[in-house]
Amino acid sequence: MADVLCIGINSAAMQTRTLILERAGHTITQARDLRQIKAACERTSFAVAILGQSLNPSEKQRIADLVRTDCKSARLLELHEGISPEFPGADAHLQVNATEPHGLVDAVTALLAMPKKIRRPQASGC
Numbered sequence: 001m002a003d004v005l006c007i008g009i010n011s012a013a014m015q016t017r018t019l020i021l022e023r024a025g026h027t028i029t030q031a032r033d034l035r036q037i038k039a040a041c042e043r044t045s046f047a048v049a050i051l052g053q054s055l056n057p058s059e060k061q062r063i064a065d066l067v068r069t070d071c072k073s074a075r076l077l078e079l080h081e082g083i084s085p086e087f088p089g090a091d092a093h094l095q096v097n098a099t100e101p102h103g104l105v106d107a108v109t110a111l112l113a114m115p116k117k118i119r120r121p122q123a124s125g126c
Helices: 011-023 034-043 057-070 104-113
Strands: 003-007 027-031 048-051 075-080 092-095
Touching: 003 011, 003 034, 011 027, 011 104, 027 034, 034 057, 048 057, 048 104, 057 075, 075 104, 092 104
Parallel strands: 003 027, 003 048, 048 075, 075 092
Antiparallel strands: none
């Protein structure tokens, strides 16, 4: 299946996501901070990076910037607890509750099926 980077600060939620995705045949690497994300991206070319629902929007932005620089092949899946996504820059969003991420495998599968986008650097204002 695919290499997936699972990013978050809630240990129980990350363990649950890891078990669910491993059962579906994916290889999971967990990371809790920017240093761990950078090190993981140096070792593995991830297909999907999951931003956990416990991360605040500014953390999600910092992490997304790093992933897009160091893990260029990874698509971003944002998990969120509220009705609307907190990080609009993700490739996909999944509303989850604190205990069970229903639809996680389907969301990862859908991201893997998406055609690769060419990410262009954002134009600076002139």
